[in-house]
Amino acid sequence: MRHFPWLLLLVSTIAGAQTLTFNDASVLQAHPKRIGHNVGSLSYYDNSQVFKNLLGTGNPGFEPFSIRQIWPSGDEGTRTTFVSPDSYDPVAEDYWKGAEFSIVQSQRHGAELGCSGTIAGNSRSDFRKGQGVTFTFAAPCAAATAAGDVMIVSKVTDPTPEAVWEGDRSAGSNGLAAVQIPRGGKLTSLTTGLCAACGTQSLVMDATAPGSSSGFTLYYDNLQIANTTPDIYVLHRGTYQLSFEAKITAGSPQLRTSLERLSTSSNRLRCAPFAPKLTGQWAEYTENCEAAEVGIATGDANCVAGGKTTDCTAPGPGMFTVAVTGGAVAFDNLSFRKISGQNPRNPSVFRDEVVDTLVRSGSQVLRFWGSQNGETAWNWTQPDQAMGRAYSGTGFYNEGMGEGISLNDFLVLCETVQKISGKPVVPYIELPVTLEGDDPVNLTEFLDAPAVTKYGARRAALGQTQPWTSVFSEIDLSFCNECWNFAFAGQNLPWRKNATYYGDYSERAHAIFQPIRTRDPYFPPDVIRLGIGFQTATTFQADLAIENVCGPKKDGCPDYAEINAYTSLGMSPPSMDAAWASALVEPYNNIYNPRSQTKVYQSLKDYQNLHACGPKGTSRCEVAVYEENNSTMQSCGTKCTPPARNLTQDEEDELTSGAGQGIVAALEGLLNERAGILSQAFFTLTGVYNGTSNPPDLYAKLWGDVVDMGGATENVRPQFLGVELVNHAIEGEMTDCDFTSGLPTYDYPGDPADNDQPAMDHVPWLYAFCFRSGAERSFVLINTNPLTSYTVGFAGTAAPQGTVKVMQYAPGALNLMNDSRTGSTTYLTAATVALTNSTLSSPASVTVPPHSVTAYSFRAP
Structure with a gap:
């Protein structure tokens, strides 16, 4: 057995026997949702090839393309000029000539607000002078543009030259x-x-x-990493x-x-x-x-x-x-x-293997976060053959090809997974930041209005006569994907000098939410829920941001705030044992430690204690996790001070895609459920490799949790297995169950070299989570101790009896992988970790092995 020297540093309290007491009548969460998936990565390479049409990511309809950007200005302009803040914008001089613009926000509420027209030309940016692009209008506005103004500029290249x-x-x-x-x-x-x-x-x-x-x-089916073609993905x-x-x-x-x-x-x-x-x-x-x-x-x-x-x-x-x-x-x-052997129950544009994988995962929340920030309601709801490619940001000037998916195609995917699985699915849709005019209401009417309305008729023409709100019991609409993130130039509203941290962003969210709540006569607030996203590491001023989203009349309030919950954001471990110790304790630290390094605890407590959400701005704010996964992409680099050190490529592979991450994913998901998080979506279904900042330029096996779907191996990564097992157990209500005797705990000393992980006393080695749905009962036991197995006896109501189905994740070692090491081919790599299934008969106790996750399900009499 592998030794774990770091265990010697932990002060442990391990009793001889563990008793789990069920309190079936005590409901902790009435409607826990199964852990979801992000499905927005679409491309012609790696496992992101999700379409039935294998040539379908490259504009197979040869439609025109459009680009739409949003810019907050930090500088004074004139009646005919607007200055963008991005001195690295690569746009060519006069690229925007003939484009349309609209001033959609003004911090001072000046007369230039609402000004719209045509762009006469634009300058180039100059990073050496810190100078952004100057847009020149063909006709003057009523007043000069000013710092705090926000402009949307759009150009349709039709026909494509x-x-x-x-x-x-x-x-x-x-x-x-x-x-x-x-x-x-x-x-x-x-x-x-x-x-x-x-x-x-x-x-x-x-x-x-x-x-x-x-x-x-x-x-x-094209991907080359480290001079190796690693896999066949299709x-x-x-x-x-x-x-x-x-x-x-x-x-x-x-x-x-x-x-x-x-x-x-x-x-x-x-x-x-x-x-x-x-x-x-x-x-x-x-x-x-x-x-x-x-x-x-x-x-x-x-x-x-x-x-x-x-x-x-x-x-x-x-x-x-x-x-x-x-x-x-x-x-x-x-x-x-x-065209042979296709599933007749899958009418979506997604390959059968992709749909099968989502059904297998048990995902309830499917989040659509793709490149929709440049979309209009009209284009996004077009038939596939007529939908133009819409772009945003500064990396897409004059693109002739690119990925795209209509809103209807995504909803059909959700409906397909719902029908095949027999379990409810929640579409989680990121609204484009560049929506303006009637766009917000048009989009919600596409979801909720009868077929006699303009956008209800567009939906009906695509084959869905009844509103989508009659298909799904919940649809989440969140305001754009990380539009507070300064890295997404041209499609974001980040912090700006002389403004509050989320100032421009929150005002824009109000401009989207307010018409949805007040002008859509069919809007069902019990089905469509509105969300606003925040940077997890930055909790200050979010309360003010929610107030700004609500507006003075409280007619644009969100229903929930969304955060991310990444773990292992920076790893410079003295050993791999220490790295796994940090990884296994972090989900608990994030929920229970006020000093949580990633500030999940701080964000959760702040937002859940607000009563400033809902249709009237008086409801308790709920919290959703829009992305969660490990993120081992940074280390100390050239500034390492022993015992901190950089990971090797083999260690990077083991830590990001190793078997221990299946335990982390399961534990994080269930602790989030217990903490009352509304929805959570694993990031992400697809994606095989990402670069890191670890010298010398390592690759991280992130963020996809599958290896290939319908490819050479059909392997899934350990994270997928952890999510799959947990989703198998989550049904109905989350009920109370506690270890009333013998709970093994330890004092974690903290480790600044591993993600600045804070110390915490009395951390459990063993966790229990319980669920009931009618007569169906299930519970999950998670053992994070890498050396010790535990025998658990039962007390209280609804102890397991009769035939008990057991699904278990018990890898032989934390560093086992289901894909190859970087630089090697995966297409001949067998999976080394998997879920196992067995049964027990009215067990008086169960034994869980080291570093394992086990789900038990049975029927109560």
Whole structure:
């Protein structure tokens, strides 16, 4: 057995026997929610490839794009100028010429408030002078712009110009994809004579110049870390269909496609070249191909982790190429998806494996936090083929491609998970910060209004006749994703000099919430709940911010405040044993220690003690956790003072993706439930790697809690297992149960090298959480002691009897992993930790092993 020297530093009180007493009649929480997931990461690489359409993250409808930004000004302007605060904005001079603007806030309530019009031009920023962008208006406002004014500026590039499709760097464009336009080929846009499902524009591949060709290449299932292609995230098995709509617009062109995985294996995806005969009329063209790729998840005897690997398909990106010669072709609605063996109960745009994973997780809260900050109500509720790509921030100028998902698609996902699981789901939606005018009310009417209304009719046209509020018992609408975060330039309202910490942000939230509460006649306050987010580490002035959100008439108040609850924010441990000691104690410290390093305790106590929320501004403020997970991404770097030190890459892998994190995730989720937290969403379903600040530039296996879904392994990370087990147990009400004798505890000495973890006395080694739903009973025992098992006897009401189902997470060591170490390939890596299931018959006691989580469920007589 592994030794844990740090245990010798802990003053322990371990009694010989533990008695758990059930008080079934005492309800601690009437409506605890199962732990949720963030599902907003969408991309063509790693396990973020969530769509059935494997080419669906790259604007397959070739729609125009728009960019919408919000800027608070810290400087004085004039009647015709507005100065942004970002001296690092990479925007080109006069990029915004012709764009629309609106002054939506004024700290002094000056006459410039409400001014709107057209941008005549803009300057460049200059970080050397600390100078942001100056916007010049085509016509003057009634008064000069001033510090404290907030402006929304928006530009729709419609139709998409050739320079954008082709990636003209002088125009600031990244291009369509891997563009292929040799010898005078072109990529342009068609806006007339479109097909019925073509939206507002189609792509034209123009090869009318003699000897030219025109086309592009898209990649997917593509990720390389540390010179290694680590995994196959989408394993092709079965029948797949390539489809698109096309017509000839000039000449007698030939169109040819190719689609294959760039792998060294012979059993890789390789579709035959497709060269359909086109006409001058729009038509849909389809071609099917078979694939039989092999991964360790398929059970092939010749593809076994640690054994034969001769038939394993080697990783490599999927590559789609289309090219036109001899003329011009209009092209739209590109799709490549599996058509065999699909679940008829999954009408969503998400792959069956993704839906199955969410159902398996038991997630009740599904949080949508994607790149919606540049959305308008009109675009966000469009049919897929007509929804343009909407961007915000300063990193998306002139993008021709990008991820996107409609609001309706997300709601269909939630409904699908709800129907398949048979358990309620709560859609948790981040409202865009750039909403203005009627946008807030239009969005809520899309959710709650009858089909005879304008936005109710838009919803009905997408297939949902009845309001979404009749499908879900709760829908959470939170005001934008971390819009207080200074890092999200152009889509945030951070602290500004001479203003309160959340000043601009809270006023903007009032401008969104107030019309929702007062102008939507169908708004159901018992179903749609409004939230405002705060930085967990900064509790001061949040009370004032909630007051500002409410407004003087208390007609825009939130129902809840949201915080994050990350653990292990900075780790410079003297040993891995010390690191695990810190990780296992932090969930308890966050809820019960007034000196919580991450300030979860301080935030929770502050907001829950406020009675300034709800429709009238008099209700107790509830708290939601919008993101939680470990975050081992920082250490002491070049400033390490022994015994503090930097993690190695192997230690980074073990600590961020090791088996101990399954225990941390389970304990944190249940302690949050006991503390009365309204909702919590694990961050995140997808995402395999992130960079760190640990020298020398390590990778962290964060923040996704799955390895791949329908890929070579179908492994999940330990965090997923902890959440899955806990969600299996959470039903009905959380009831009281306590260790009335023999509770083992220890005095944690604290460790400034590990996340500045504060000391705390009498920390339990053993935890119990109990639930009831009608006659169903369940309880969870968590043992955080890495060396000692405990035998627990029972007393009180509703002790376990009859057949007791047992689900257990008991890894053999805290550092075991379900994916490979960084720099190695995961596609041959077997899972080393998993949940186990067994039964007991009317046990008088149970024994829980070291570092374990065990759920027991039974029926009361």
